[in-house]
Amino acid sequence: MxxxxxxxxxxxxxxxxxxxxxxxxxxxxxxxxxxxxxxxxxxxxxxxxxxxxxxxxxxxxxxxxxxxxxxxxxYLKRWNPEWEQLILDRDRPLQERLTQFYVAYAERVFDYDWVRLFVSSGLKSYGLTERYLDIIRTRIIEPAAQELRESRGGPEAPPPSDTPPAEEVELFWGLHGAVFYIAIRKYVYNIPLEINVEATVRATVANFFEGVLHGTRQTNRQEF
Amino acid sequence: MxxxxxxxxxxxxxxxxxxxxxxxxxxxxxxxxxxxxxxxxxxxxxxxxxxxxxxxxxxxxxxxxxxxxxxxxxYLKRWNPEWEQLILDRDRPLQERLTQFYVAYAERVFDYDWVRLFVSSGLKSYGLTERYLDIIRTRIIEPAAQELRESRGGPEAPPPSDTPPAEEVELFWGLHGAVFYIAIRKYVYNIPLEINVEATVRATVANFFEGVLHGTRQTNRQEF
DNA sequence: TAGATAAGTGACCAATCGGTCATTTGTGTT
DNA sequence: AACACAAATGACCGATTGGTCACTTATCTA
CATH class of the missing domain: 1.10.10.60 (Homeodomain-like)
Incomplete structure (x- = not known):
């Protein structure tokens, strides 16, 4: 032929x-x-x-x-080192930095191959997911938590310390989970998502910051 | 002996x-x-x-x-049908209902066997996870979204419809993801979590509602 | 164009897999 | 104690697995 x-x-x-x-x-x-x-x-x-x-x-x-x-x-090829500086860029509001990060992160990583291989290797526990999530924690979550702690506390706030604030860290893990769960639903659970992923990510981050900035700190938080 | x-x-x-x-x-x-x-x-x-x-x-x-x-x-033995009524119980604030639900849900389901089998079968796509998440969606997420839509809109809000509001639905999936991701970190990714799970769940739900109730609806949301 | 070298093949191996079956062993009944 | 039946065994089967090797075939080079 x-x-x-x-x-x-x-x-x-x-x-x-x-x-x-x-x-x-x-x-x-x-x-x-x-x-x-x-x-x-x-x-x-x-x-x-x-x-x-x-x-x-x-x-x-x-x-x-x-x-x-x-x-x-x-894995290794999809991490953008610029993200690490982005989180620390105090010329812009923290919400804006995290929105940009998660939109870019979703763009890079929300992909059939990446998500399924990541979860698969997590179940097999080759130690690979642990290493990757260490990067997320030390480069994104903990810096963001530190930034938040420093930005939202008034002058009476406790001075920033070297150890990241546990309470804020867990909240940011919650944000991370909310975002990544979109990918899990789509590629692991095979749920057909007709949503606009970028818009959903933006809304999720926005809702997170509305809670974190406008909420009263005193209630529901003392038990950490 | x-x-x-x-x-x-x-x-x-x-x-x-x-x-x-x-x-x-x-x-x-x-x-x-x-x-x-x-x-x-x-x-x-x-x-x-x-x-x-x-x-x-x-x-x-x-x-x-x-x-x-x-x-x-x-799976089947760990779903409590009372949860379905709990979400609809208008005698109590929606935040209180969801807090109680997610605390109870985490208590039942955040377990090595359950979480790993669920994710494993998701990857294999036997159709089982889809069926289970249908229950979550129709019994928890969509009712909660409907409740929120009806409760927070003023008198000028659009009348409640039969189809659940897509915007609120996605936000509640975000909450669900934030909570369930705690279990994924622990049992799939093998991250040692020293946190108090119940307190973290409470804080996550609280932060979610602070955002959802105090936030301005007009910004960052129009793109859904 | 001829030889050298690298790329690809198919048969083969030993271990492992889900599943079967004739036989042996345990147990409740009389 | 003797019988009948259920429970458990271990050898076995055929298909599949990761991996190997002697051999064939394609490509580069002189």
Whole structure:
């Protein structure tokens, strides 16, 4: 039908350069493991690429080694270091900074592959999710909590300390959960969401700050 | 050492009545699948009970049949129908109702087995999580959203309709996510939480209502 | 164009999986 | 104590698993 030379689709069964093949395997593996979980078979993964499963073992020592590469590819590349400065930028109101952060975060991370692989690896407890959430905690949650504590307390507020305020930290984890749960509903629970994600994120952050700024601090909080 | 008749521990290797054995299998399977995921082997499950894995197949037609029973045992028994009336009880402020609900909900459901099995089955998409979240939506989220819409709107507010207000519904999903994410952090991501869960739930609900009641409705919301 | 080298194949392996079955062992009944 | 039946066993089956290897095929280079 079509001349393989002019066929714009994937080159059929031709040999590929090692680097190119590896990249292709990792990309296909990301999607595959996101769908099937890590117990998905290498043979089926290979079949998707139209090659024998032995090819995978030419390029990766083991299935676990491939999974490691999948992690790298999916997680590490999606963290934007600028977010860390954004949270601390006192030229803008804290609410504005967090709105921008969560809108950008959702844009990057609310994705079938990312969310499912993250939750899957959480259940397997390879220690990977713990490391990632450490970044969220130390770079986003705790700085934001510190900013809030310093900004909203009057002159009589306790002086800022090195240890982040536990009460505010938990509230920000609540905000984080409210936002991320959107992705969980969509990609883990398969709930069809017809909502505008960005608008929902904005509204969630806005509602959070309305509570946090206008609320009375004295009630319902003493038990932390 | 101890007379097997008076030994309060598990009876060693003795035959059990069918009903008793089935119950024991299901209970052990709950814990086992929560730890290992549904790909855990029946042989290892049997080994935990000190029996051969053929025993499982005497009492259950297949592994899938056992998993079905595990679902029943874990999910259906933990829903309290009184919660549905609680949300609609206009003798009390809506915030109080939701606080009571989420404190009770967390008490029942924030549990290693429950949370991990729920997320696992979500990833497998057996349709089970969808059914469960339908209950949450129709019995809790949408009624609460309706209550809020009717309570906070002044006389000029639009008349209540049969279809729940989408804007409020999404906000309440945010509250639900903020609360449930506590359990996800603890049991899926293995983050050690030293917090008082009940106090955190109360604070989360309180902060949510401070935002929802004191906030200005006009800003940041028009895009839903 | 011929040889060298890298890429890909398919058969194979040992371990593991869900599931079955003839047989043995325990237990309530008479 | 003897019988009948239920419970449990362990060997076995066929399919599937991650992984290997000798061999074939494609591509680059001289």
């Amino acid at each position: 079509s001349d393989p030379k002019t066929d714009t689709g994937r080159p059929r069964r031709k040999n590929m350069r090692a680097a190119e093949r590896e990249k292709l395997i990792v990309e296909e593996a990301v999607r595959f493991f996101a769908e099937s979980g890590f117990e998905g078979q290498t043979r089926e993964l290979a079949k998707r690429m139209g090659v024998s499963h032995a090819v995978i073992y030419r390029h990766f020592d083991s299935k676990d080694a491939l999974i490691e590469r999948v992690y790298d590819h999916v | 101890s007379d097997p008749k008076t030994d309060t521990g598990r009876p060693r290797r003795k035959n059990m009545r069918a009903a008793e054995r089935e119950k024991l299998i299901v209970e052990e399977a709950v814990r086992f699948f929560a730890e290992s995921g549904f790909e855990g082997q029946t042989r290892e499950l049997a080994k935990r009970m000190g029996v051969s894995h053929a025993v499982i197949y005497r009492h259950f037609d297949s592994k899938d049949a056992l998993i079905e029973r595990v679902y029943d045992h874990v």
